[in-house]
Amino acid sequence: MKQIRIGLLGMGNIGTGTYKTLEMNKALITANTGAELTIVKILEKDLARKRDVRVLPEQFTQEPSDILESPDIDVVIELLGGIEPATGFMLTAMNNGKHVVTANKAAVAANFDKLTNAARSNSVMFRFEASVGGGIPILTALTAPLLANEYEEIRGILNGTTNYILTQMEENGLSYDSALKAAQDRGFAEADPTADVEGHDVANKLSILISLAFGRRVPPENIPTEGITKLTMRDIETAAVDGGKIKLIASVKKRGNDIEYSIKPTFVPNDHPLAGVRNEFNAIFVKGNAVGELMFYGKGAGPLPTGSAVMGDVIEIARAVLR
Amino acid sequence: MKQIRIGLLGMGNIGTGTYKTLEMNKALITANTGAELTIVKILEKDLARKRDVRVLPEQFTQEPSDILESPDIDVVIELLGGIEPATGFMLTAMNNGKHVVTANKAAVAANFDKLTNAARSNSVMFRFEASVGGGIPILTALTAPLLANEYEEIRGILNGTTNYILTQMEENGLSYDSALKAAQDRGFAEADPTADVEGHDVANKLSILISLAFGRRVPPENIPTEGITKLTMRDIETAAVDGGKIKLIASVKKRGNDIEYSIKPTFVPNDHPLAGVRNEFNAIFVKGNAVGELMFYGKGAGPLPTGSAVMGDVIEIARAVLR
Numbered sequence: 022m023k024q025i026r027i028g029l030l031g032m033g034n035i036g037t038g039t040y041k042t043l044e045m046n047k048a049l050i051t052a053n054t055g056a057e058l059t060i061v062k063i064l065e066k067d068l069a070r071k072r073d074v075r076v077l078p079e080q081f082t083q084e085p086s087d088i089l090e091s092p093d094i095d096v097v098i099e100l101l102g103g104i105e106p107a108t109g110f111m112l113t114a115m116n117n118g119k120h121v122v123t124a125n126k127a128a129v130a131a132n133f134d135k136l137t138n139a140a141r142s143n144s145v146m147f148r149f150e151a152s153v154g155g156g157i158p159i160l161t162a163l164t165a166p167l168l169a170n171e172y173e174e175i176r177g178i179l180n181g182t183t184n185y186i187l188t189q190m191e192e193n194g195l196s197y198d199s200a201l202k203a204a205q206d207r208g209f210a211e212a213d214p215t216a217d218v219e220g221h222d223v224a225n226k227l228s229i230l231i232s233l234a235f236g237r238r239v240p241p242e243n244i245p246t247e248g249i250t251k252l253t254m255r256d257i258e259t260a261a262v263d264g265g266k267i268k269l270i271a272s273v274k275k276r277g278n279d280i281e282y283s284i285k286p287t288f289v290p291n292d293h294p295l296a297g298v299r300n301e302f303n304a305i306f307v308k309g310n311a312v313g314e315l316m317f318y319g320k321g322a323g324p325l326p327t328g329s330a331v332m333g334d335v336i337e338i339a340r341a342v343l344r
Numbered sequence: 345m346k347q348i349r350i351g352l353l354g355m356g357n358i359g360t361g362t363y364k365t366l367e368m369n370k371a372l373i374t375a376n377t378g379a380e381l382t383i384v385k386i387l388e389k390d391l392a393r394k395r396d397v398r399v400l401p402e403q404f405t406q407e408p409s410d411i412l413e414s415p416d417i418d419v420v421i422e423l424l425g426g427i428e429p430a431t432g433f434m435l436t437a438m439n440n441g442k443h444v445v446t447a448n449k450a451a452v453a454a455n456f457d458k459l460t461n462a463a464r465s466n467s468v469m470f471r472f473e474a475s476v477g478g479g480i481p482i483l484t485a486l487t488a489p490l491l492a493n494e495y496e497e498i499r500g501i502l503n504g505t506t507n508y509i510l511t512q513m514e515e516n517g518l519s520y521d522s523a524l525k526a527a528q529d530r531g532f533a534e535a536d537p538t539a540d541v542e543g544h545d546v547a548n549k550l551s552i553l554i555s556l557a558f559g560r561r562v563p564p565e566n567i568p569t570e571g572i573t574k575l576t577m578r579d580i581e582t583a584a585v586d587g588g589k590i591k592l593i594a595s596v597k598k599r600g601n602d603i604e605y606s607i608k609p610t611f612v613p614n615d616h617p618l619a620g621v622r623n624e625f626n627a628i629f630v631k632g633n634a635v636g637e638l639m640f641y642g643k644g645a646g647p648l649p650t651g652s653a654v655m656g657d658v659i660e661i662a663r664a665v666l667r
Contacts (some may be wrong), residue, residue: 038432041493042634043492045633045634046492046493046494046633046634049492050491050492051492053491056444070551141559143642150489156632156634156636157638158485158489158490161485162481162484162485163483164657165481165484165488165659165660165661166473166481166484166653166657166658167481167652167654168373168376169365169372169651169655169658170369170652171371171372217540254409274571283367284641292620292622294617294620294621294641296620297615297617299615302637309638309652309654311365311369311479311649311651311652312479312642312643312648312652313369313374313479313642313643313646314642314643315479315640315641315642315643316639316640316641316642317638317639317640317641317652318617318638318639318641319636319637319638320635320636323636325637326634326636328492328634329490329492329632329634329635330489331488332492332634333488333490333492335492336488336492337488
């Protein structure tokens, strides 16, 4: 049996979800790849945390080079979050001939060219399906089975926190503050929710979608971005009277030879498929000049959905390595 | 520039849509594959038909071997429909070392093992994304980015004709007969609608989904299948009162070590994402043990959406050949 040896950078929520996905579906994943996938080394300081997975103390290291420079690692999964040191670690891994998988939208959006060029020049694979839409396989769809299309438009609900807040305001009449608190209580929002509610998280994701679907680099900070903090119950009620809902929509649209993009609270009529996307779910609506309208719907965050996307990328790499 | 030479079997609606997709997006497809894709030969008797594409008389042949046995063909696209001679043609093509792409759900469902084994033993690729869900890339999703999941359930609206009829009955109060007539007038239903309205078309698609997601062969004729012909306005109205809609749902569900499957008109509550799938659209709802709930939505039929899926498969083959 061929072996694919994985080094994991970071074992917080998403790292644990990834580990758990592999542990839970190990036999299936082995059958699907024709190789045994094993997480042999984990860069993580917090050894005390309760993780509910079987992990041995000797799997942990606090020395990045034990993974990035080890000849015993084939694939590096980067789940540290943040632009640095994550980007530097990924570049080092690729320069050392390792394939890289990440869920890190901030690093991919900030360093798209640097990272994809490093993959090309080192003849390794660099995959980041989990960075947009969590478990929804939107990046694979855009970059493989839909490639016969010219993309005309992409519109997405790309942040579960804000969609949960808006759904609670609309369906249960909660104020913005109460809905935010409910999201925090259910683990859908951070203690400091700024990145979510101001749309910065979405900007990273839209930047990545624009790169893949339109071949342009638009840094997240150059995308006109308006969050949901100024929305009132009155806005939500007015939308309901007008037969629709307010959603935080990230959009990019072809306009002649150029593209237009923005992130802002937007009226969505009730008969549009994006209107039915409730609570913490995400959805991406795509229009191609051959396929017409498509929508992809699912959980945009969470340890196991994200773990599904990360391990999907690793399986894809394992199959390519074995070919 | 590398060349990928394609032979096309059949140039009816779907064949023309496939040809048009390639013609319309040729530059883009060349850029995305790194090769020039050309349909060099077309098996088709009807040369008189108005097709609105640029095709030369010398591209046509009426001799299958001009494609199936020609050393100048790399990929065969089969769009004849029906089990035979389509299956025999695909087997001959693969035995002659050609990759095969098809949209033919009847042939794939009837001969899944024979066709996939022929691909394996000849070391060629056999792809059939367009056979289920038209332009929706559901088969690619199930067999690549979601492979880290054990599938628990798949539920789909897999037939646009019946969904159009049900939507017209529900939204516009049409009787079954009037709604069927409206579907026929808009080109969404055949003159003889039996295969659609009795669920046989869906049975082929569900059989393929079961093969890919659960690794079992269930012939379409063994799937308990009930169409929509016995539905009345009263059923639709009762569903509305109960807060939902009647949809023709194909479903397969894991139950211990076994699976359960059926096709039948089913109550779908309004807050379920499948309830919002209107008119000729299709959608496939998937539940995986890591990713949770996903839904894929789009046009399940039509020349260009199907052409998008067929050409997506050809591009995937071209990229693999070039690697």
